[in-house]
Amino acid sequence: MEKASMRLPSLKHLHYLVNVHKYQHFGKAAEACFVSQSTLSSGIAALENVLGMRLIERDNKKILFTPLAEEVVKQAQHILLSVEQLTEQVQHFSRPFGGTLKLGVIPTIAPFLIPQILMIIKQEFPELKVFVREEQSNIVLKQLNEGELDLVLLALPYPSSGVVMKSFYKDRFYFAQHKDSQLNDRKLDSDFSNLDDHTLLLLEDGHCMRDHALSACHLEHSEKINSFAATSLHTLVQMVNNDLGVTFLPEMAITSGILNNTDIELSQLADKNNDYREIGFAWRIQSNRTDEFEQLFNIVKQQIEHFLPVKNFSVIGSDDKQTNAKS
Numbered sequence: 001m002e003k004a005s006m007r008l009p010s011l012k013h014l015h016y017l018v019n020v021h022k023y024q025h026f027g028k029a030a031e032a033c034f035v036s037q038s039t040l041s042s043g044i045a046a047l048e049n050v051l052g053m054r055l056i057e058r059d060n061k062k063i064l065f066t067p068l069a070e071e072v073v074k075q076a077q078h079i080l081l082s083v084e085q086l087t088e089q090v091q092h093f094s095r096p097f098g099g100t101l102k103l104g105v106i107p108t109i110a111p112f113l114i115p116q117i118l119m120i121i122k123q124e125f126p127e128l129k130v131f132v133r134e135e136q137s138n139i140v141l142k143q144l145n146e147g148e149l150d151l152v153l154l155a156l157p158y159p160s161s162g163v164v165m166k167s168f169y170k171d172r173f174y175f176a177q178h179k180d181s182q183l184n185d186r187k188l189d190s191d192f193s194n195l196d197d198h199t200l201l202l203l204e205d206g207h208c209m210r211d212h213a214l215s216a217c218h219l220e221h222s223e224k225i226n227s228f229a230a231t232s233l234h235t236l237v238q239m240v241n242n243d244l245g246v247t248f249l250p251e252m253a254i255t256s257g258i259l260n261n262t263d264i265e266l267s268q269l270a271d272k273n274n275d276y277r278e279i280g281f282a283w284r285i286q287s288n289r290t291d292e293f294e295q296l297f298n299i300v301k302q303q304i305e306h307f308l309p310v311k312n313f314s315v316i317g318s319d320d321k322q323t324n325a326k327s
Contacts, residue, residue: 011083013047014076016040017055021073024063081147085288097125097292104133104140104149108209108233109279112252116307117153117300124299137208144284151293155208156278164290167280168301173216174254174266174315176237177246197223201236201245204229212277213248217269233258240264250277255309266315 019029020040030040048055055069065073101121105114114132121130133140133149141160143149156167177183183199192200202210202225210229219225226245230236233253240247241262249258254266269275281300283293 007050009047009050011080013043013050014080016043017047018073018076018080020044020056020063021065026058026063077146084147085286098127100129100131102131102133102148102150104135104143104152104154106137106140106154106208107134108203108207108250109153109155109252110134112250112256112258113153113279113308116304119307120300120303121296125296136206138206141282144282147284150283150287150289151296152282154280154282155212156280158208160282162285163282164285164293165280165282166297167278168297169279169304170276171279172251172276173213173248173269174251175217175246175269176240176249176259176264176266178240178243179263179265181243181246183243183246192217192219192224195224195246198226199245200224201226201239201247202229203233203236204231209233209250209277216271216275216277217248218271218274237262237264251311252279252308254313255311257309259313266313268315 016029016033016035019032020026023029023032026040027037030037033040035043044056051072053068055066055072057064057066103117110132118130118132121128133143135143137154137158140149140152140154141158141163144152145162152163155171156165158165183196200219202213204210230239233249236247237249237258239245241264248269249266259266281293281297283290287293
């Protein structure tokens, strides 16, 4: 006697479920899936019918996923990612660098390096369409692991699992303050221990550059840090230009002109062997496009210096004379 075939859920309905879980809102999930809310609701109902279980409990205020439904979502994410990788693999073998690339990038890199990266890609792989998403490191890496992104451009080191991380560029930090600053009337020690309390301005928590800058300057005195944090590098620069504090700025931002029309002067950090953050790519260990990403990484590593702006700024040297900055 022939065994009755098992009813299987459709990929479309699994996609609906994953988006409802992501947005915790039927309307937003429907918008993300490019369907009406009624269509999405019907799809979820059909999925529940196939699986023979209630996945989502909802009222007028909130929706609730049952513990078993949470496991179903995880499996659905894995299935959808596997299907996407299957499609990518076929595209890779038929036409490498001929499809799309979903690239994630962090805010302290995007304005200063994305134009150069896109220029290299356009020159080397003219058929590749690149879509860029800008978010903080923890978000882009989460999206990378969930398959929403293919590749991430970020600052290293950064803790993560399940991904390959490779650095292609060292981005040095410089100490920045107003040229006539009233905050510090003495030469600062190499570890900034004699910096006035609450004068160091940094980006808000969540920006990895905050940790990288503190590591580069070896600051061990938390009382030096102002509790008011900036949301972007451009805001940070304006605060320093108004002599509200001092900060550390990355070289790529400086060479891109972030200090134009300001009265900010720069000084080198004492530890020139560790005064930088590393810039690199990250992709999933199991990605079917590893060969492509390795090739892209090598090309960017070889060419990036030629595409970056000339280092035309100056710094205060140890003899208090301005000299051209070298990387």
